[in-house]
Amino acid sequence: MFTIQSRSLENINVEMEEDGIARVTLARPAKRNALDAQTIEELIALFVELPKLGTRAVVLLAQGDHFCAGLDLVEHFEEDRSPADFMHVCLRWHEAFNKIEYSGIPVIAALKGAVVGGGLELASSVHIRVADNSTYFALPEGQRGLFTGGGATIRVAGLVGKARMVDMMLSGRVYQGDEAVNVGLCQYLVEDSEAKAMELARAAVQNPPLSNFAICSAISHIGNMSALDASYAESVVAGIVNTQPASRGRLEAFANKTAARVRPNAK
Ligand code: 1HE
Structure with missing residues (x-):
């Protein structure tokens, strides 16, 4: 229990x-x-x-x-x-x-x-x-x-x-x-x-926790706001999430062409 x-x-x-x-x-x-x-x-x-x-x-x-x-x-x-x-x-x-x-x-x-x-x-x-x-x-x-x-x-x-x-x-x-x-x-x-x-x-759980935090809280909070406040809040959240240390290696892998590409589903 x-x-x-x-x-x-x-x-x-x-x-x-x-x-x-x-x-x-x-x-x-x-x-x-x-x-x-x-x-x-x-x-x-x-x-x-x-x-x-x-x-x-x-x-x-x-x-x-x-x-x-x-x-x-x-x-x-x-x-x-x-x-x-x-x-x-x-x-x-x-x-x-x-x-x-x-x-x-x-x-x-x-x-x-x-x-x-x-x-x-x-x-x-x-x-x-x-x-x-x-x-x-x-x-x-x-x-x-x-x-x-x-x-x-x-x-x-x-x-x-x-x-x-x-x-x-x-x-x-x-x-x-x-x-x-x-x-x-x-x-x-x-x-x-x-x-x-x-x-x-x-x-x-493969995503950085901070990205998941934003996805699973900010989208809901932002949905409660006026468009003006929502765009401001989105900028603030993205400012924090999109510069997190955990994203550096992923961005580097993309820049180095070693990261997986986004492809359509297999038919
Ligand atoms: C319950 C409840 C319940 C079952 N509260 N005890 N919700 C409903 O209107 C749905 C009510 N329940 C049903 O329609 C059916 O029970 C089920 C389709 C979910 C399942 O059917 P079944 O044939 O498998 O089970 P059953 O024989 O109806 O119930 C088995 C037992 O579960 C029985 O208890 P027992 O002590 O007589 O064995 C039922 O009383 C018990 N049980 N559902 C209490 N809901 C914040 S506001 C939200 C407002 C609402 O959610 S309104 C919708 C309520």
Whole structure:
């Protein structure tokens, strides 16, 4: 069991690999990895700690047949929360998912089965989404008499656009397969999402950490800015990243014609 400052994680398993890749697994399969308050707190604690452990990339996995069934509806029912209570629940979800999106560490999700409601909110906070043939996406909030509270209005709308998100929520529309790729819910559709996510993580950790930090935090921050501030922020980030010592050898190799060239995929 993974411990953070002597606290054990019960709903999340963590395995650290030698190359700095952390395999983080949602481990509540009996509840289809539904997100209860404890799992959200564990995600926050984990994503505070991972950068300090020298983590270079995270692969987010799930036990069982489903990635994540979203909000723990049974807990929500039993708690019978007040508006203020649930507002605070949502603030913790935002804390967790912002930690992931702005972590500066590539987070790659290996999806399968249901990626629904809050599960899609979680998936949309990572940097690369890899689906397999069992994966399906939905926002059943409307049918449950609920509304999104974990950032879907920002991130899912950002992925698929406002009109598609509204349709998903009003009608319960499910996306899967090539259609899910085409509308932007995931970037890869493969036989084995875990193998592909690991392959992508191994590729990402070849990049200098400072480049990955910028890619996995600056793009999101810059997206929140006016065009004027965004161009300024991009210049500042590029000033730091593009002059880093770790890039000198790579630039030298290109100048010496020993670096790999960018070529089209083999046909
Ligand atoms: C759950 C949850 C859950 C399963 N909260 N316990 N999300 C949803 O509307 C999706 C709700 N879940 C489902 O539609 C289905 O469970 C699944 C398609 C994900 C999986 O189906 P299946 O047939 O494999 O499992 P099941 O028999 O439905 O559920 C197995 C167990 O998981 C069962 O518990 P058990 O103790 O009776 O065995 C279920 O109660 C439990 N379970 N999903 C709690 N979501 C910040 S706002 C976000 C708002 C939302 O996320 S709304 C969308 C909520």
